[in-house]
Amino acid sequence: MHVPHRLLVSVSVGVWFGSLGVAAVAAQVPVSAPASGLTTAAVVTGEIVGAVTDVAGEPLSGALVSVFGPSGAELARSNRDGGFSLLSLIPGSYLVQVHRTGYAASRRELVQVAPGPPVVLPVTLSQASKVSAALLAGAALPTRAIGVRDEAEDEADTEDVVGTTAPHDHSERAWRLRRARRSVLKDVSASGFLGDTDNAGHMAMARNLGPTPLERIPLRAEVNLLTRSSFESPSLFDVGQPRPAGIANLSVGAPVWGGDWSAQGAMTTGDVSSWVVAGEWIADSDTPHQLGLDVSYGRQQYYGGNPAALTVASESRYAASFGVSDRWTLSPTLTAELGARYATYGYLQERGLFSPRAALDYEFTQGIRLRIAGSREVTAPGAEEFLPPVDSELWLPPERTFAALSPEYGLHAQVTRHFDIGIEGDVTDGYVVGVRRFYQDVTDQMATLFGVDELGVAPTGHYYLARAGGVMSRGWILSVRREFGDRINGSIDYAMADAFWAQSSVDTELGLAVPGAIRPPTEWFHDLSATVQAVIPETSTSIYVRCRVSGGFVPTEPGDADGMEPRFDIRVRQELPFSPLDTGRWEALVAVRSLFFGPQSAASMFDELLVTRPPKQVVGGLVVHF
Structure with missing residues (x-):
């Protein structure tokens, strides 16, 4: 049977910075x-x-x-x-x-x-x-x-x-x-710290600082005291009724054992009590093999404080994961990346989820690089509540409970097979331009549903998960990155793709609850996103902005023609001109976000597109660095 070939444009676009002139300064x-x-x-x-x-x-x-x-x-x-x-x-x-x-x-x-x-x-x-x-x-x-x-x-x-x-x-x-x-919204990260140190330097520094090097290890720590409020309306200007929660988290790190070690922990209380801990170790990059290990564990307990969420079992849920990676430098121009993650979720029948990945980078001439990558990502429904965030995101514990929209079908893992090949080059001193060809095959694509009120009462603050079917997509992604020294950098992505849906595994309740979540057999759409990071040293201010606009979003309201309303993630950190304690650096943090998922290179294109009515989240508080 002939499948009509349509052009599906996934435009991950951002901001063009060519007209700006910002002097490079030392960070x-x-x-x-x-x-x-x-x-x-x-x-x-x-x-x-x-x-x-x-x-x-x-x-x-x-x-x-x-x-x-x-x-x-x-x-x-x-x-x-x-x-x-x-x-x-x-x-x-x-x-x-x-x-x-x-x-x-x-x-x-x-x-x-x-x-x-x-x-x-x-x-x-x-x-x-x-x-x-x-x-x-x-x-x-x-x-x-x-x-x-x-x-x-x-x-x-x-x-x-x-x-x-x-x-x-x-x-x-x-x-x-x-x-x-480099992220401008945090202190020296594991990868950033390791990228600029070496084993001999660590030993020399620890030895020269005195006879007790353990006490002299340059330990770094960060404490966050935050308040998080969620608003059920995804609109930027529609405030709605907030759902506040208090958050406390701690992160520590130090260069030890020939690498960099970091650990994080966070907890929150309320009708949803949850906590999560994670640790990571990355070896120094002065050897052919740069190994990495990470482990995380999270637990969530729902106490039934909201009667509108009776469909969510009042039980304790947990998730644990272990990952390993290796960046293998085969030659000055050839590097291989290998990695895998094993995760288990107490609320799934499939207890062990294994996700391997591999990539190869080759610089065949100065300034022009080729990358080939492939992965098989097995994602549990609700995993975003438990797994550690990517480097550029806030560290927050599990906030919400979730349930299967159809108790008959239950919760099932999503499997995403991803392959891409791309080339990028340095056009000028500050511009990097690239193009990628990608292929994706997703089994049991998940739809994340907010604003679904089956009991006829007020919004619950929880969400439902349903299977939207299987999807195959392929396309091109154009990207432009620009750096202006250490003050500001940004990226632009533009993609063109086709998507073909097989709806044999769609949950029947999905079409009744959210008609716009049922995709046509073939479709094309435009997707526009941008990322900007900036530092203003004169005022000790850090800014991070990520925005995405797409014609593939599920419409917010049933009568809307499309879901073109932008989704965003904005964070501002301002260092305070005083320190209440004798040590430490204090910052005020304000963040506003309607994007549900964080940036993931090999995630399904439709993960964020199939989030209906994502809540607007506002986070504010104090961050203390030691």
């Missing part, structure tokens, strides 16, 4: 705020500025500059010109050290910061192989007090440690580290 990522309490206009601060180069004089981007002193612990990354800056430092003595993958850690410098002109600190790093033997043998690097220095003096001090030249690192791993995306 400063503070880990701990000033130790002083209230900051007033009378306080005069100092600065440390400088540049990181190799012994051949080539600038080193992405080097991690760590500072310990009266302002606490702060970090900065060098920009693509090697420059870095640490601003608003309380006058006093600071211990400075620089790390970068493939290079030995710099000697510890004791810098005297005073009000007025900045302290100029040029840093020269040598390759790790030059001095790793001395570091492993326990040779400590000298510590000296310095003030304002010039470049000639620094080079003279460095000659007694390194005397030979080293070429600029043009490997693919170094290229990806220089161009890796």
Whole structure:
């Protein structure tokens, strides 16, 4: 039988940034705020500025500059010109050290910061192989007090440690580290921290800081005290009746065991009491195999406080997952990524869900890269409530309960088989343009239904899940990324695809509850999304915006012709000009979101499209970094 071929346009579009001109500056990522309490206009601060180069004089981007002193612990990354800056430092003595993958850690410098002109600190790093033997043998690097220095003096001090030249690192791993995306809404992440450190540097820093290195490990921590309110209307301006809940979560991390370790935990109380914990370890990237391990466990208990949710069993639900990954550098131009995840859900008959994935990256010429990826993702209904979020999302515990729309069919896992092949290239210094061809085959595609009121009472705040059938889709995705130094970056995606539906496994109640969720045998649609991340160092403000508009969304109201109303995720963090405690950096957080799912590269195209009437979520509160 001939299947009509239609063009299905999935436009993941965003914002075009070519007309903007933003100067590149060094990113400063503070880990701990000033130790002083209230900051007033009378306080005069100092600065440390400088540049990181190799012994051949080539600038080193992405080097991690760590500072310990009266302002606490702060970090900065060098920009693509090697420059870095640490601003608003309380006058006093600071211990400075620089790390970068493939290079030995710099000697510890004791810098005297005073009000007025900045302290100029040029840093020269040598390759790790030059001095790793001395570091492993326990040779400590000298510590000296310095003030304002010039470049000639620094080079003279460095000659007694390194005397030979080293070429600029043009490997693919170094290229990806220089161009890796970084979230601006959090402190140094596991991947970001690891990308700029090395084992020898960790050992040298821990050994030189004193006889008790365990107590001196640069532990980072973050505490969130938040209030979350959900509004049943998905419209940006229609407030509706809120459903508030209090949230407390904690995350800690440290460079240990030849890698970076992090752990998170969150809990909330109310008629839905839930908690979730997760841990992750990622090996340093200075070996051919960069291993990663992660584990998570979440539990949710519904106490029946809402009589409108009687269809949801008053029971405890749990989910656990374990994942492993390996980024294998076969050559400077060829890298393989392998990974798998095993998950079990206490409320499913299919207890063990196994999801493998693989990818291959090849740079066949400088600035042009080829990527081939494939995966088989087995997703449990309601998994978004329990699994850890992606890096760019807020860490929130399970908020809602859910139930099968049809008790006769129950809940079943969704299986997504995804394959794509793509090529991308550096058009200019700041632009990256790519094109991908993808194929997807989804069994038991899930529809997530809000606003379904079977009992004829007020909205319950819970949602239902139903099978919308099987779908095969194929198409093209065009993408454009642009970075303006460390201040702002954004992305644009545009896709064209066909989708063919097989509705033999559709839950019969779906068409009655939400007629728009029943898809035609073949369809095409447009999908527009954008992601923008920005940092304003002058005001210590971080902004993250993700927006998506699609003609494939299920209409919000039965009479609507399409679901073109945009869905969004907006987050703003503002550092407070004072610290109620002697240590720590305090931020105010405000987030507004109507997107239900987070960004997933190999997820089904229709996961978000088949979310009906997604609630608007508002989160606000305090974030404390230590």
